[in-house]
Amino acid sequence: MRVINFNPGPAGLPLPALERARDELLDFQGSGMSVMEHSHRGKEYDAVQSEAISLLTELLGIPDTHQVLFLTGGASQQFAQVPMNFLTPGASADYLMTGVWSEKAYEEAQYLGKVRIAGTTVLPDKRYVRVPRQDELTLDPKAAYVHMTSNNTIYGTQWHWWPEVGDVPLVADMSSDFMWKPMDVSRFAFIYAGAQKNLGPSGVLIAVARKDFIARGRKDIPKIFRYSTHAENNSLYNTPPTLAIYLCRNVLAWVKQVGGLGQLEKWNREKGELLYGALDKHAGFYHAPVEKDSRSYMNVVFKLPTPELDDRFVAEAKKAGMVGLKGHRSAGGIRVSTYNAVTVDNVRTLVSFMEEFIRKNG
Amino acid sequence: MRVINFNPGPAGLPLPALERARDELLDFQGSGMSVMEHSHRGKEYDAVQSEAISLLTELLGIPDTHQVLFLTGGASQQFAQVPMNFLTPGASADYLMTGVWSEKAYEEAQYLGKVRIAGTTVLPDKRYVRVPRQDELTLDPKAAYVHMTSNNTIYGTQWHWWPEVGDVPLVADMSSDFMWKPMDVSRFAFIYAGAQKNLGPSGVLIAVARKDFIARGRKDIPKIFRYSTHAENNSLYNTPPTLAIYLCRNVLAWVKQVGGLGQLEKWNREKGELLYGALDKHAGFYHAPVEKDSRSYMNVVFKLPTPELDDRFVAEAKKAGMVGLKGHRSAGGIRVSTYNAVTVDNVRTLVSFMEEFIRKNG
Ligand SMILES: Cc1ncc(COP(=O)(O)O)c(C=O)c1O
Ligand SMILES: Cc1ncc(COP(=O)(O)O)c(C=O)c1O
Ligand SMILES: [Mg+2]
Ligand SMILES: [Mg+2]
Ligand SMILES: [Mg+2]
Ligand SMILES: [Mg+2]
Structure with missing residues (x-):
């Protein structure tokens, strides 16, 4: 019996994507070997990676100006690799601070060049309960780029509008909300997202990059760290994480099959409304700290009246077949x-559990 | 029906390791989810990663002075990350050049500091057919490290002795022969190997590092690139490629179950003797360019009288159920x-095919 998985990442994946992997794990399409045993330069694997790219292109409506890259090292490596490529000597980059991951991105960039905080919603106690408004940003029109975190996995906030940054390239860590709904890719010079929330297993990172932007990245850094290297070699400069990309392909095929990003957005909004509806209805018991227009549809955070009740909530939910509910250790x-693989029904089950939990403990 | 897989990497994996993955792909140990859906910070995944580390430690006899790390980016990223950590300003590093991968390691290091070639066996036509002798090395006793490639995947040469480097830390890219036999880990300050030959799928890199060596790596580089970061966080600084590490664990469990590295060495030597025996016996038809005491037991290279015969050999072998035999495009x-998952019987089948091929085409 599969449990209901609310893990923050690595997270649950759609069952059909996993079943497909299981069914052909020893013999990929009659080739007599597993997909992970195929050469990354053979036609069998090539078809998988190409399909993953065309599915991403189709589902997101990625324009010709942009290119999909499969990279490794997680979003954490991009925190360093982005400034390595684009923070040329003498330049400065702007960071929008909305949570723990923005802070880490900013800290890594400091080892590589000049960085500025161009907006932050940090509270005196270091928490974040909203994203900034445009009029709170103090952008440098000469910045090498502006870096933002579209969804703040730990604090449960999410940008529901994109900052206006003029001609400055906009770079976004979308690790925890990539592909949660349709979007206009052309607003971004560089989008990156670890696969392990909405797309696949950990071990692969998807980037959607504006070609002219990455082409002007530094050439005096090692080849492996240049985004242009991976772009020129169609993510086959060195051996890619083939199995992880294959699993992403399976998930993307599922996304298309269920109706694409429009359908996922409908489900994601429905899940969010169910959860925030319950939280608002029982605001005296469940405390949801995030300001309404910054609420995340991917990570919904709240507290019970005491830490002991938080623990009991997690433990009893587990007994009821729901796992992954404990807040991040820092929050x-x-x-x-x-995430996308969590169904509306899964959320209904949780909401019933929340109502029941109040009846017993409220 | 599974084919006989002679791929150079990603390569064939032991069937029991794959079957284990398939059988529990949807429900890992009764947890109701796939291992790839588990949190990297949960106890279920932790047990897997810990077991992988203890199996490596036991099988290789890794001493307390050394530590196992799981990293990403492949060996290609280590080509840059090693000098990033250890080639401090003013220092110089020595490189032993024995093939394409040594050359790439050397080229990447050049972006980061001063490097010297302390030995090379390159021929005027750019090929390599042997590794150097100790008396051919011109080592710098003050070098930050000496870098070598233990097995040259493309040219089919392998070191069968370790260079004497005095007190200088010895760093080895063992991507294509890691764990082919027992070894004395203590001779090395830093060993690294992509998993996709002897250990698992692509997407994870195993390093065995001397603790005091990585502790003195640079601290003025981004945290994600410091080996010390990964050492201090037991390879959980950021989200590791959990599924790839799980598969390595399955392969390592198989290695132990069949008898450990002593047994693998026996099989690997037997496979090598069968193949080189056939090549020597039919030296007029099959040309094996590598000098005898540099012959690789992991990648056996040879040429037929004409490129057309090479192609026919590959095509007919494929019909006979043997794949992955085409030489590297550069060779x-x-x-x-x-590699370890190829059985002695697989090699016997190939040797019979080679004999038969001569009868028909010799
Ligand atoms: C928004 C965001 N950015 C970055 C990261 C770090 O990703 P990784 O561990 O893959 O480096 C996470 C991990 O949860 C995240 O949620
Ligand atoms: C000896 C050696 N080093 C390095 C590499 C590059 O590894 P990766 O593609 O994982 O970066 C290879 C790949 O075949 C190799 O055989
Ligand atoms: Mg956050
Ligand atoms: Mg998180
Ligand atoms: Mg080579
Ligand atoms: Mg190779």
Whole structure:
């Protein structure tokens, strides 16, 4: 029996994507070997990677100006690799601070060049409960790029509008909300996202990059760290994580099959409304700290009246077949991660459990 | 029906390791989810990663002075990350050049500091057919490290002795022969190997590092690139490629179950003797360019009298259920990769095919 998985990442994946992997794990399409045993330069694997790229292109409507890259090292490596490529000597980059991951991105960039905080919603106690408004940003029109975190996995906030940055390239860590709904890719010079929330297993990172932007990245850094190297070699400069990319392909095929990003957005909004609806209805018991227009549809965070009740909530939910609800160690409380593979029904089950939990403990 | 897989990497994996993955792909140990859906910080995944480390430690006899790390980016990223950590300003590093991969390691290091060639066996036509002798090395006793490639995947040469480097830390890219036999880990300050030959799928790199060596790596580089970061966080600084590490664990468990590295060495030597025996016996037809005491037991390369015969050999072998035999595009000819998962019987089948091929075409 499969449990209901609210893990923050690595997270649950759509069952059909896993079943497909299981069914052909020893013999990929009659080739007599597993997909992970195929050469990354053979036609069998090439078809998989090409399909993953065309599915991403189709589902997101990626324009010709942009290119998909499969990279490794997680979003954490991009925190360093982005400034390595684009923070040329003498330049400065702007960072929008909305949570733990923005802070880490900013800290890594400091080892590589000049960085500025161009907006932050940090509270005196170091928490974040919203993203900034445009009029709170103090952008440098000469910045090498502006870096933002579209969804803040730990604090449960999400940007529901894109900052206006003029001609400055906009770079976004979308690790925890990539492909949660349709979007206009052309607003971004560089989007990156670890696969392990909405797309696949950990071990591969998807980037969607504006070709002219990455082409002007530094050439005096090692080849492996240049985005242009991976772009020129169609993500086959060195051996890619073939099995992880294959699993992403399976997930993307599922996304298309269920109706694409428009359908996922409908489900994701429905899940969010169910959860935030319950939280608002029982605001005296469940405390949801995030300001309404910054609420995340991927990570819904709240606290019960006491840490002991938080723990009991997690433990009893587990008995009821729901796992992954404990808040991040730096934030405490409860975090419900409702990535694309979590169904509306899964959330209904949790909401019933929340109602029941109040009846017993409220 | 599974084919006989002589791929150079990604390569064939032991069937029991794959079957284990398939059987529990949807439900890992009754947890109701796939291992790839588990949190990297949960106890279920932790047990897997810990077991992988203890199996490596036991099988290789890794001493307390050393530590196992799981990294990403492949060996190609280590080509840059090693000098990033250890080639401090003012220092110089020595490189031993024995093939394409040594050259790439050397080229990447040049972007980061001063490097010297302390030995090379390159021929005027750019090929390599042997590794150097100790008396051919001109080592710098003050070098930050000496870098070597233990097995040259493309040219089919392998070091069968370790260079004497005094007190200078010895760093080895063992991507294509890691764990082919027992070894004395203590001779090395830093060993690294992509998993996709002897250990698992692509997407994870195993390093065995001397603790005091990585502790003195540079601290003025981004945290994600410091080996010390990964050492201090037990390879959980950021999200590791959990599925790839799980598969390595399965392969390592198989290695132990069949008898450990002593047994693998016996099989690997037997496979090598079968193949080189056939090549020597039919030296007029099969041309094996590598000098005898540099012959690789992991990648056996040879050429037929004409490129057309090479192609026919590959095509007919494929019909007979043997794949992955085409030589690297930069070397041509035939390459038989006989990593740990290739059985003695697989090699016997190939040798019979080679004999038969001569009868028909010799
Ligand atoms: C928004 C965001 N950025 C970055 C990261 C770090 O990703 P990784 O561990 O893959 O480096 C995470 C991990 O949860 C995240 O949620
Ligand atoms: C000896 C050696 N080093 C390095 C590499 C590059 O490894 P990766 O593609 O994982 O970066 C290879 C790949 O075949 C190799 O055989
Ligand atoms: Mg955050
Ligand atoms: Mg997180
Ligand atoms: Mg080589
Ligand atoms: Mg190779």
